[in-house]
Amino acid sequence: MNTMPPVASLSTTGGDYLLSEPDFSSSVSIAKRDTSINVNLIEEYNSEFITKNKGDSYERQYASIYFMRLALLKPRVCQSAQDAWGDMIVAGQKVQYAPRALDISPGKLCYIVGTIYLEITSKPNILEEVTNEFWTDVPDTHTKFTDRQHDEVVIEDESGRVTLTGPALSKYLDLLITGCVVGVLGSETAEGQFEAMQLVFPEMAEQKAIAPNYVEKKYLALLSGLDISGDEHEGIEINLLKEFLMGEMDSIDNTDGTNIVHAIFAGNTFAEVNASSLSGQEDPKRRFQTSEPSKPVEAVDKMLTQLALSMPIDIMSGPTDPTTITLPQQPLHPAQFLRSRALIPSAIRPVTNPCWWDIGGVRILGVGGQTIDDIYKYAAGTDRISMMEHTLRWQHIAPTAPDTLWSFPFQDNDPFVIRETPHVYFAGNQPEFGTSLYSGANGQLIRIITVPKFSETGQIVLLDLSSLECSVISFKAGV
Missing domain, CATH: 3.60.21.50 (Purple Acid Phosphatase; chain A, domain 2)
Structure with missing residues (x-):
């Protein structure tokens, strides 16, 4: 100290x-x-x-920081998921953990852990800001760019990404932001999306x-x-x-x-x-x-x-x-x-x-x-x-x-x-x-x-x- x-x-x-x-x-x-x-x-x-x-x-890519974030927080989220769903049985199915987002199967109840990304249609474009010479500006902190009716919520890990969907997702929208690491319980739909039933978070550290x-x-x-x-x-x-x-x-x-x-x-x-x-x-x-x-x-x-x-x-x-x-x-x-x-x-x-x-x-x-x-x-x-x-x-x-x-x-x-x-x-x-x-x-x-x-x-x-x-x-x- x-x-x-x-x-x-x-x-x-x-x-x-x-x-x-x-x-x-x-x-x-x-x-x-x-x-x-x-x-x-x-x-x-x-x-x-x-x-x-x-x-x-600053010539290096930013992928490493996302990789390290997921590596550090994934074990904590997995522990939260295990505590919440480890012994859960739904419609005769025991909840399984899918280690990779692309390992999910249609109709199979499981949970995945990954990083949230919000596909926001109105998000400012940094390339346009630089082109217009606004790159030194601090954005207006009172402006809201989100529109949850049209924004897409995606979860991704080392293997790939999948879109989250389902009515249960709406009650977690306040807790979802790009870059946070979460666990999602649900199943894959016929359209290849993941219908979320429940979410867990790392929760507070000691x-x-x-x-x-x-x-x-x-x-x-x-x-x-x-x-x-x-x-x-x-x-x-x-x-x-x-x-x-x-x-x-x-x-x-x-x-x-x-x-x-x-x-x-x-x-x-x-x-x-x-x-x-x-x-x-x-x-x-x-x-x-x-x-x-x-x-x-x-x-x-x-x-x-x-x-x-x-x-x-x-x-x-x-x-x-x-x-x-x-x-x-x-x-x-x-x-x-x-x-x-x-x-x-x-x-x-x-x-x-x-x-x-x-x-x-x-x-x-x-x-x-x-x-x-x-x-x-x-x-x-x-x-x-x-x-x-x-x-x-x-x-x-x-x-x-x-x-x-x-x-x-x-x-x-x-x-x-x-x-x-x-x-x-x-x-x-x-x-x-x-x-x-x-x-x-x-x-x-x-x-x-x-x-x-x-x-x-x-x-x-x-x-x-x-x-x-x-x-x-x-x-x-x-x-």
């Missing part, structure tokens, strides 16, 4: 930072924090998200015992989508947030900022940069918003320097941040932070997206939001909390990658497979705050949180590390 040391006792940085060592000699008055809680990165999982030593080649038992309230702050631009007219909410986190503001909703022991910036900390400012030509097709590319970096750098004097911070990459856009997104490079890089990694720690933490015995899994946004576009339902619950049952963070979600072409592993059920699971940059306490069949209990975009809602989330209760704090005027 990578343990974050206590917050550095620093005050200010020198103006000529690139030419001289920063001046940390003077002291400032900062709020007292409890630094006794260990904030660890779980390197067992996070090391798999680092692509630096994996060849960095969960470690939870450890914390604090007498006083200790909070983890979760914030995302700050979209800091550096403009002189930056919203007052950012300044209020900074004062609250530094303990300079009176309590809000009976919550004192000094009780916050750690903060996670869950992606999109930087505002989007106007691409036309880099080329000198206006392009109305571009999505970027800020005209001067250096302003967001300078503003974020300054804010992190101030906040890090008060509490340790982890900053996760997001789709608008200056790092790789493909998942897993790599940590922000320290060279971008001229003021605060002396505090890396003692008080500021850039991390991958996704990322795993162990904070005082609480195991936490966080994503920047792209995974849930992409599932939303192609899933039948609209409840994002339910979609996060489904990813736990699928044992996969990003099933739609690489089909509709850009990802690194891993060859010998699928790092997005969930090998352990976390105690807390959050997704950043969501339209609104939401939470649930989700329970698994084997006693797992997970606090699920959608962290709202601060730039749109003015809200952050505080998680009580002892009770795992969470609340939303608003800095928007009139809210």
